[in-house]
Amino acid sequence: MGGTWTDNVFPETELVSGNLRLRAFGAGDVEDVRLACSDEEILRWLPLPRPYDLEAARGWCTDFSHHLRTSGDGIHWAITDRDSGRLLGTIGLKSTDWTAHVSEVGYWVAPWSRRQGVAVGATRTVAGWLLGECGFERLELRAATGNLASQAVAERAGFVREGVLRNAGHVHEGRVDLVAYSVIPADGLGLPKVEARTITD
Template identity: 55%
Template sequence: MFPESVLRTKRLILRPFDTSDIPDTHASCADPLTQRWLPLPRPYTLDNATNWCTATADALRDNGDGIQFAVTDARTKRLMGQVGLKKTDWRTLVSEVGYWVSPWARGHGVATEATRAVARWLLADQQFQRLELRAATENTASQKVALKAGFHREGTLRNAGFVHGGRVDLVLFSMLPGDLASSA
């Protein structure tokens, strides 16, 4: 399992979720744009947010699946989104990154900055060999984040994802340790 960690960038603090994140997690995950691209419970209730912030996020780290970070503004401490690792393969040292951004934080580079921070932590500090990112082919905003964060587009995984609207094709991106220098 990954060590419980706090990551810092110029503008952001990435830390474990706690009870103070419940209201903003609820508002973010109930948002129609977040719901469009992520198969979250619908409707996303306050109980869903409470469970995520107090149990599920920690359980995913404890069972070795990955690690989830609350992305917060370093100045105000307000939740700006989430970035996390999932589907971690400890034998091959490969993991997948995913994220969502709160409606009030969109368009300010939060996802790119947080994803880049997690990539550096995983590939440099944790010495993983590959980080993958998957985005629905129609989710152009998420694909832009991948490219701005320094990921390389590898191809399309046909019918590999699901959203509330049904099955979708996914674009596969990857980052390797040698890519870190070019993603600064």
């Protein structure tokens, strides 16, 4: 792609790296997404509907996650196990600036898949694709100052801590400060080789 964008929309793309396969959400993910997003740790750090019911999960899997891509805001993937196909979590890009070639990554991992390197692996996969094949110049990541697990993911994935954005985020409990991280091509991270496949209708 080399950074030549005609319509400022990420094409629907599958990414494969290591034991992970990142693909678009579908109707078959609804029950797993409902289950995962009912987890207290996810609801603590992400301002999702609470309670997170089947309607919310269906809306995300079949409509909203796709709309966010076609609107140009970013792209959202279901993180799945490459062999079994099991849903492990989600990762996505948002607030994409198509002029500056900057985007922001966010994620959650289902309770049944945590502490197995899923978030770090998926974050490195997306960073490798965005800064490599897509020719982007900067990928940002923000985590609440209290969210130590997400900060550890950022650091293990090789992101550089830049500072604290005061009062920049919100969770169900109220406003939070966010730690800002980024990765840029000059960091020379040695990002993983990513197999990318554009999906055409």
